[in-house]
Amino acid sequence: MMNFDYHNPTHIVFGRERLHELDRLIPENAKVLVLFGGGSVRRNGTLEKVLAGLGKRDVIEFGGIEPNPRFNTLMKAVDVVGKENIDFLLAVGGGSVMDGTKFIAAAAHYPGNPEDLLKHGFAPLPIESAVPLATVATLPATGSEMNMGAVISHKSGKLPVMSPLLYPQFSVLDPTLTFSLPPVQVANGVVDAFVHVLEQYVTYPVEAKVQDRMAEGILKTLIECGPVTLAEPENYDARANLMWSATSALNGYIGVGVPQDWSTHMIGHELTDLFGMDHAQSLAIVQPSLWKIRKDKKRGKLLQYAERVWDILEGTDDERIDQAISMTRSFFESLGVKTRLSQYRIEQADIAKVINALENHGMTALSETGDMDLAISNQILQDAYA
Ligand code: NZQ
Numbered sequence: 001m002m003n004f005d006y007h008n009p010t011h012i013v014f015g016r017e018r019l020h021e022l023d024r025l026i027p028e029n030a031k032v033l034v035l036f037g038g039g040s041v042r043r044n045g046t047l048e049k050v051l052a053g054l055g056k057r058d059v060i061e062f063g064g065i066e067p068n069p070r071f072n073t074l075m076k077a078v079d080v081v082g083k084e085n086i087d088f089l090l091a092v093g094g095g096s097v098m099d100g101t102k103f104i105a106a107a108a109h110y111p112g113n114p115e116d117l118l119k120h121g122f123a124p125l126p127i128e129s130a131v132p133l134a135t136v137a138t139l140p141a142t143g144s145e146m147n148m149g150a151v152i153s154h155k156s157g158k159l160p161v162m163s164p165l166l167y168p169q170f171s172v173l174d175p176t177l178t179f180s181l182p183p184v185q186v187a188n189g190v191v192d193a194f195v196h197v198l199e200q201y202v203t204y205p206v207e208a209k210v211q212d213r214m215a216e217g218i219l220k221t222l223i224e225c226g227p228v229t230l231a232e233p234e235n236y237d238a239r240a241n242l243m244w245s246a247t248s249a250l251n252g253y254i255g256v257g258v259p260q261d262w263s264t265h266m267i268g269h270e271l272t273d274l275f276g277m278d279h280a281q282s283l284a285i286v287q288p289s290l291w292k293i294r295k296d297k298k299r300g301k302l303l304q305y306a307e308r309v310w311d312i313l314e315g316t317d318d319e320r321i322d323q324a325i326s327m328t329r330s331f332f333e334s335l336g337v338k339t340r341l342s343q344y345r346i347e348q349a350d351i352a353k354v355i356n357a358l359e360n361h362g363m364t365a366l367s368e369t370g371d372m373d374l375a376i377s378n379q380i381l382q383d384a385y386a
């Protein structure tokens with residue numbers, strides 16, 4: 001196991017009927033900006049409950065944060081924070097609203113040009129403070145409710161933003177708030193959480209037994225609860241397990257002391273940016289082909305994954321690995337998430353645009369060992385085409 005520090009300050013408030021506790025969780029004299037997306041929270045009654053929970057506080061609403069939140073939209077909220085002297089941000093929504101709110105929190109206190117905040121990649125932002133923020137998560141997928149990261153769409157690309165100052169102070173996770181999700185978003189959430197685990201687990205072995213078994217436990221839970229949730233949208237136990245799986249997949253806990261990959265995400269972000277597919281859809285395309293091409297680099301962990309997650313015990317090493325890859329692809333497809341680039345009406349020649357974008361964003365040495373160059377990314381995308 002490698003050395004690590006772990007500190008996650010986010011207070012999780014989990015379970016049914018917890019929104020009235022916002023009154024206890026947010027400072028009494030706070031002036032709150034409530035941020036949300038395209039209106040699902042208005043239609044399903046969540047916003048109303050949030051506003052009731054905020055009691056007599058001075059509250060302003062900011063709606064319209066789009067999926068894959070855009071810099072220009074977020075800057076409008078930064079203006080509101082300044083003009084209205086907002087001192088607490090409450091994100092009510094999925095990963096896009098939570099991520100957007102994190103960026104707003106950083107940008108509102110930043111003395112320089114906020115566009116510069118998008119230039120630091122995975123390094124912590126050079127900021128000294130941020131507006132305190134919290135979330136009410138309505139979509140289990142990204143883990144944004146309990147991590148310090150955000151991904152922001154800008155004309156120059158889909159760019160990560162990280163800072164320990166951007167951990168939510170608390171996150172309310174009420175599985176009943178996810179009952180209203182359309183099936184496509186449920187499926188997206190399962191795939192996203194699944195791939196978050198894979199990027200921290202299918203690398204090379206370092207004898208990190210707790211992290212491995214936690215990762216395997218989350219993967220098995222997603223395999224079990226994903227389909228049940230799709231079949232029975234109001235099954236509370238399935239929703240609750242799905243929600244806690246997604247949070248656990250990317251709150252840093254399974255990633256301590258182990259190598260991490262993130263190549264599937266980096267290539268996936270370019271696909272979303274160029275072709276507009278959902279985040280999870282991009283991951284479902286890249287992951288199986290990445291494994292096919294990189295089988296030899298990930299052999300030990302792929303065999304462990306085959307045995308412990310899919311119970312594959314028969315056959316040669318190669319046969320077991322191939323079967324695990326094909327079962328992963330089938331799992332994504334069984335949820336309704338397509339796994340081939342050609343299924344998104346993209347020409348094979350467009351792969352060159354993805355490679356170009358990876359180059360422009362400096363994504364030329366990906367993987368857990370930094371040995372994945374553009375030629376390998378190209379091979380993966382060619383394999384993923386059809
Ligand atoms: O905008 P509204 O009307 O709210 O509708 C949303 C949106 O259309 C809808 N939705 C959310 N909760 C709902 C609901 N509809 C009905 N009932 C509910 N309870 O779902 C749609 C998608 O929402 P979005 O927030 O975009 O989805 P998701 O949570 O998958 O977030 C994706 C974003 O997160 C980033 C992605 O890149 C993408 O921009 N990621 C963030 C990460 C992080 N912060 O750690 C890591 C991830 O790898 C990912 O990159």
Ligand code: ZN
Pocket residue numbers: 142192193196265279
């Ligand atoms: Zn993701």
